[in-house]
Amino acid sequence: MVQISLSRRLRRTPFSDGVEAAGVKGYTVYNRMLLPTVFESVEADYRHLKTHVQVWDVSCERQVELRGPDAARLMQMLTPRDLRGMLPGQCFYVPIVNETGGMLNDPVAVKLSEDRWWISIADSDLLLWVKGIANGYRLDVLVDEPDVSPLAVQGPKADELMARVFGDRVRDIRFFRFDKFAFEGRELAVARSGYSKQGGFEIYVEGSDIGMPLWNALFAAGEDLQVRAGCPNLIERIEGGLLSYGNDMTDDNTPHECGLGKFCNTHTAIGCIGRDALLRVAKEGPVQQIRPIAIDGDSVPPCDRPWPVVAGGKQVGQVTSAVWSPDFQTNVSIGMVKLSHWDPGTQIEVETPDGMRSATVQEKFWI
Amino acid sequence: MVQISLSRRLRRTPFSDGVEAAGVKGYTVYNRMLLPTVFESVEADYRHLKTHVQVWDVSCERQVELRGPDAARLMQMLTPRDLRGMLPGQCFYVPIVNETGGMLNDPVAVKLSEDRWWISIADSDLLLWVKGIANGYRLDVLVDEPDVSPLAVQGPKADELMARVFGDRVRDIRFFRFDKFAFEGRELAVARSGYSKQGGFEIYVEGSDIGMPLWNALFAAGEDLQVRAGCPNLIERIEGGLLSYGNDMTDDNTPHECGLGKFCNTHTAIGCIGRDALLRVAKEGPVQQIRPIAIDGDSVPPCDRPWPVVAGGKQVGQVTSAVWSPDFQTNVSIGMVKLSHWDPGTQIEVETPDGMRSATVQEKFWI
Numbered sequence: 001m002v003q004i005s006l007s008r009r010l011r012r013t014p015f016s017d018g019v020e021a022a023g024v025k026g027y028t029v030y031n032r033m034l035l036p037t038v039f040e041s042v043e044a045d046y047r048h049l050k051t052h053v054q055v056w057d058v059s060c061e062r063q064v065e066l067r068g069p070d071a072a073r074l075m076q077m078l079t080p081r082d083l084r085g086m087l088p089g090q091c092f093y094v095p096i097v098n099e100t101g102g103m104l105n106d107p108v109a110v111k112l113s114e115d116r117w118w119i120s121i122a123d124s125d126l127l128l129w130v131k132g133i134a135n136g137y138r139l140d141v142l143v144d145e146p147d148v149s150p151l152a153v154q155g156p157k158a159d160e161l162m163a164r165v166f167g168d169r170v171r172d173i174r175f176f177r178f179d180k181f182a183f184e185g186r187e188l189a190v191a192r193s194g195y196s197k198q199g200g201f202e203i204y205v206e207g208s209d210i211g212m213p214l215w216n217a218l219f220a221a222g223e224d225l226q227v228r229a230g231c232p233n234l235i236e237r238i239e240g241g242l243l244s245y246g247n248d249m250t251d252d253n254t255p256h257e258c259g260l261g262k263f264c265n266t267h268t269a270i271g272c273i274g275r276d277a278l279l280r281v282a283k284e285g286p287v288q289q290i291r292p293i294a295i296d297g298d299s300v301p302p303c304d305r306p307w308p309v310v311a312g313g314k315q316v317g318q319v320t321s322a323v324w325s326p327d328f329q330t331n332v333s334i335g336m337v338k339l340s341h342w343d344p345g346t347q348i349e350v351e352t353p354d355g356m357r358s359a360t361v362q363e364k365f366w367i
Numbered sequence: 368m369v370q371i372s373l374s375r376r377l378r379r380t381p382f383s384d385g386v387e388a389a390g391v392k393g394y395t396v397y398n399r400m401l402l403p404t405v406f407e408s409v410e411a412d413y414r415h416l417k418t419h420v421q422v423w424d425v426s427c428e429r430q431v432e433l434r435g436p437d438a439a440r441l442m443q444m445l446t447p448r449d450l451r452g453m454l455p456g457q458c459f460y461v462p463i464v465n466e467t468g469g470m471l472n473d474p475v476a477v478k479l480s481e482d483r484w485w486i487s488i489a490d491s492d493l494l495l496w497v498k499g500i501a502n503g504y505r506l507d508v509l510v511d512e513p514d515v516s517p518l519a520v521q522g523p524k525a526d527e528l529m530a531r532v533f534g535d536r537v538r539d540i541r542f543f544r545f546d547k548f549a550f551e552g553r554e555l556a557v558a559r560s561g562y563s564k565q566g567g568f569e570i571y572v573e574g575s576d577i578g579m580p581l582w583n584a585l586f587a588a589g590e591d592l593q594v595r596a597g598c599p600n601l602i603e604r605i606e607g608g609l610l611s612y613g614n615d616m617t618d619d620n621t622p623h624e625c626g627l628g629k630f631c632n633t634h635t636a637i638g639c640i641g642r643d644a645l646l647r648v649a650k651e652g653p654v655q656q657i658r659p660i661a662i663d664g665d666s667v668p669p670c671d672r673p674w675p676v677v678a679g680g681k682q683v684g685q686v687t688s689a690v691w692s693p694d695f696q697t698n699v700s701i702g703m704v705k706l707s708h709w710d711p712g713t714q715i716e717v718e719t720p721d722g723m724r725s726a727t728v729q730e731k732f733w734i
Contacts, residue, residue, distance in 0.1 A: 007671055028396075
């Protein structure tokens, strides 16, 4: 196994001290920031996540803040999702596309007010795209990365733990909504969201200085709930069909290929860069699409590069995330498959580093 | 030590198979791509680099390609360095700045022709900034990341090894110039450049398919030169004062703070975004600047976060890269120091995780 070499460039987070004290065993780098990947083992972390409650350092979901009279206009230029009906207090999952409709990011947009937005980003320097667009179009808006680091609380006992720290009102937060809650005299946005299917919250921790106090408060309050440090779990996220930008899609892909056509209101999202290209895609339909794929045989090796999907001797797609699922007793995976082979039940082959495996396109993810 | 968790998102390179076969022990992530950091040990790698010749997988220096009638105009919009005198075949080190003069990257610009440029980038998604600017200003230019992966050949025997593979004409390449050389029927740009002070070349490998053949050809030709796989070396690059974007500078810093004022022709670089802000900086001068700092005592721990620089009980700067130098028998480091304390010989203190250390601002780097 290869070590990660630490340097300032791979930014630490307000919670890194807590993560290290909890015995983190693996890191990845996400938005040039450390993101834990393993504590006990990927399987043990998975079982715990599905049973108890975990606190996740997801500071790497950096925020791009838009502030000023043109903030809403700029936000709509970035995405084909129609934002006109969006209210302050709402979070929207928004594909962000370039001029040809290629995905640049798949963040959550957080509407704080008409003229103040956060974009909680996946792994690409979206800040640079947004600043370039704001500059080029001479928009009246400030674009920055504020000192905001999300901390996720995920798992079936998340409501109970959060209520102990923030009060019972957190239970009333609806899915993909947020409200403000006090912590040590600070007002923090708390959303019902997160990168798992086990339920939970994301706390937008504004001000690095209260990072460890909040971390410690959550652990102190949750001892009897068996709270522990966790992180986005590879097995759980593939079972649940949670896509990962950079893994399952890149700027080569349109939202439609990623199954995100439902978030593209290309007819009404006026001003969106890439709208012309996406109108064409919406009309013709994608020629390849994200699919859940069950791969036969025992545990596959780590998927650190695209694995070709083959049928009749020809490549018809690729698998980009894959892992053994203890709960479903198969290798669960996410792939991009051509139109000719994307119907549920289609038998295909996947070329793993360990050799060819038979596999089947699934109707749905495994949640 | 914490492991790196591999996934497609941390992109492999055309040379990763060679790097792994050579026994890579450490990785960092740079432009969302794997960059080796250690083979034998940082110290053994350092000694070998200064004595023999190494082949470095620096594919992570991704290229941003500008192509079209507005390519040169766009390139000048990106940087305060005056590019009017630049000829095809030249490489220029260019600070790239945003509208307030903050550094977005410090790449090498490669002028292939008047309407075709590569920007060989440091660690930030410069592609997104450039695409945003091109889109916003409606420039007639294509901006993409081509399939080009630099392979560096560095060390005192670099000329000899390169001549064996590409012919004696490589010896004639002048510093920061490039020429085209044939390899397996492909014409590759080869520049005399690289991220060490030991001399050498960077081969812009166009087409991933010839990556391993070229890697193997270099190793086959250099056996008696003791060629081996290497990587940018932490000790050698700090001794030589080679800055690292994300470590020693960020978008908080102006080029002047980074000692790159000589690459800012703010009066003549007409069209440069950020020129107004930099004219102000050029007039007033920076209030902090990059300095070499010798830190007393034995070997410092890894510098994975900024270490405060303190004098008279107040913070007057920070150290962002530091390591023990066997050749100079001191801890060599790079810091950003305020005007009041940046004169050579100034005694300061550095707050390392192991405690306070006395230190001295140096006149020059250690090369």
